[in-house]
Amino acid sequence: MSQVAYQPSMLDVTDAPPSLGPLSGQLRRHPLSHGAWVDHLPGWVHGSDQVLDVLLRDVPWRAERRTMYDTEVDVPRLLCWYGTGRPLPHPVLLTAREALTQHYADELGEPFVTAGMCLYRDGRDSVTWHGDTQGRSAHIDTMVAIVSFGSPRQLLLRPRGGGTSLRFPLGHGDLVVMGGSCQRTWEHAIPKTTRPVGSRVSVQFRPTGVA
Numbered sequence: 001m002s003q004v005a006y007q008p009s010m011l012d013v014t015d016a017p018p019s020l021g022p023l024s025g026q027l028r029r030h031p032l033s034h035g036a037w038v039d040h041l042p043g044w045v046h047g048s049d050q051v052l053d054v055l056l057r058d059v060p061w062r063a064e065r066r067t068m069y070d071t072e073v074d075v076p077r078l079l080c081w082y083g084t085g086r087p088l089p090h091p092v093l094l095t096a097r098e099a100l101t102q103h104y105a106d107e108l109g110e111p112f113v114t115a116g117m118c119l120y121r122d123g124r125d126s127v128t129w130h131g132d133t134q135g136r137s138a139h140i141d142t143m144v145a146i147v148s149f150g151s152p153r154q155l156l157l158r159p160r161g162g163g164t165s166l167r168f169p170l171g172h173g174d175l176v177v178m179g180g181s182c183q184r185t186w187e188h189a190i191p192k193t194t195r196p197v198g199s200r201v202s203v204q205f206r207p208t209g210v211a
């Protein structure tokens with residue numbers, strides 16, 4: 001009897017659609033040098049398991065190759081680009097993009113419109129030190145907002161030209177926003193790890209012309 005009453009409520013909890021916590025008053029800003037900053041909010045997305053399942057299943061993940069010296073090598077992660085207007089694979093991502101656009105409206109002055117997706121299959125997948133400086137972000141201050149799903153990985157940041165690096169743990173449902181001059185004056189990376197980690201999906205929201 002008690003089991004009959006218990007099961008539906010368990011289902012209600014696990015089947016509840018993913019949702020977002022508030023941004024105002026919750027994001028913690030870390031000012032960096034040269035007018036760069038990072039905002040961090042662990043656990044922004046609730047119900048992230050469901051989102052991760054959908055992303056792993058429905059995103060048409062692609063492997064890329066790039067030329068390194070004179071050989072072609074695999075890019076060590078899978079990718080998919082959702083340009084302006086392309087429907088996102090889970091509705092909570094649209095809600096997230098709109099919430100970010102609204103929260104940063106005064107500071108950013110334009111909406112987040114694209115979503116870059118990366119799948120790190122295990123600890124051997126990574127992205128090396130870089131800034132997102134293709135396009136307008138090479139010259140102007142902007143923002144890149146990252147929502148992370150799946151196995152926790154470290155986001156490393158270091159000033160261009162040398163200096164101490166910082167690390168932000170990116171766990172299931174966490175939000176990190178790189179802002180100000182961050183893409184031009186700092187670099188970021190997701191290093192490989194020998195720890196036994198599972199899949200991680202990173203969703204990066206950017207304004208138009210930033211990549």
Ligand SMILES: O=C(O)CCC(=O)C(=O)O
Nearest residue numbers: 118127132146188190202
């Ligand atoms: O995996 C991440 O969260 C960062 C990805 C990244 O920096 C990029 O794709 O430009």
Ligand SMILES: [Fe+2]
Nearest residue numbers: 130131132188
């Ligand atoms: Fe990046």
